[in-house]
Amino acid sequence: MHPQNDPSLWQWQQTDRGRYLTCSLLAKWPHGFFTSHFQGCHPRQLVQYLHPQAKVYWLKQIHSNIIVTTSQMDSCETQLEGDGIITESPLQSVWCASADCTPVLIASPDTGRVMAIHSGWRGSAKEIVPKAISLMTSLGCKKENLLFALGPAIHGKVYQVDENVALEVLKTVIKNSSSSAEILQIAYENQLAYPDSLPGKVRLHVSAVICQQILQQGIDSSQIAMAPYCTYQDASDFFSYRRSGEKKVQYSGIVSI
Numbered sequence: 001m002h003p004q005n006d007p008s009l010w011q012w013q014q015t016d017r018g019r020y021l022t023c024s025l026l027a028k029w030p031h032g033f034f035t036s037h038f039q040g041c042h043p044r045q046l047v048q049y050l051h052p053q054a055k056v057y058w059l060k061q062i063h064s065n066i067i068v069t070t071s072q073m074d075s076c077e078t079q080l081e082g083d084g085i086i087t088e089s090p091l092q093s094v095w096c097a098s099a100d101c102t103p104v105l106i107a108s109p110d111t112g113r114v115m116a117i118h119s120g121w122r123g124s125a126k127e128i129v130p131k132a133i134s135l136m137t138s139l140g141c142k143k144e145n146l147l148f149a150l151g152p153a154i155h156g157k158v159y160q161v162d163e164n165v166a167l168e169v170l171k172t173v174i175k176n177s178s179s180s181a182e183i184l185q186i187a188y189e190n191q192l193a194y195p196d197s198l199p200g201k202v203r204l205h206v207s208a209v210i211c212q213q214i215l216q217q218g219i220d221s222s223q224i225a226m227a228p229y230c231t232y233q234d235a236s237d238f239f240s241y242r243r244s245g246e247k248k249v250q251y252s253g254i255v256s257i
Helices: 043-050 070-074 121-125 128-138 163-170 180-189 206-215
Strands: 010-014 019-023 031-033 055-057 067-069 084-086 092-098 102-107 114-119 147-150 160-162 193-195 201-204 224-226 250-255
Touching (some): 043 055, 043 250, 055 070, 070 084, 102 128, 102 206, 114 250, 121 206, 128 206, 163 180, 180 193, 206 224
Parallel strands (some): 055 092, 067 084, 092 114
Antiparallel strands (some): 102 147, 160 201
């Protein structure tokens, strides 16, 4: 069930401040999954590493499936709430912040448009990424050409959630099962989740579920890359809210062409 999980698709870029991650699927677009080395840097500073002339867009994230366009943000006086941004012109950079949730960068070779999406368990349960795919295709992006890079996030093997939370997310991709036990069994077999030693708990692999959501939209696995890094287990490069309880984030951004 897992799409391409090839470590060779990911490269570290060294800077004077520290390193950030790029994905070769998105090589045509300036982009980066920034690390904890850039603590205190806002996208307004981080864009210097990608394309200094690009305009910067970011949202007040609320774990929703709300997606906004850059023109909506340009016409609004206040910071908008939502969890996905799509570009409408070249040289627009869109950003999301994460500390265990999955940052998803999407690019359309046909149109040059890009998206940045923040998808934790709540956003995944609300199917923000499938919603983004529908929006992009409605705007002329060919589904068979879309490219997806899922950045560093907490791995399922260490992400303990309540069983009802896991089921809410897993039901988005396991649709024809009658019982909760059957859904969990299918999830375990396909490494979308892992059993937990405590009753009523499950280890949920949100990024793997997002990949499955993408595949079920008719996207080929060669169009998807999932970063082989876990925010919880790699304290040297990433913040993890689950690990430290601190409200710190790393930003991920991409520039339209």
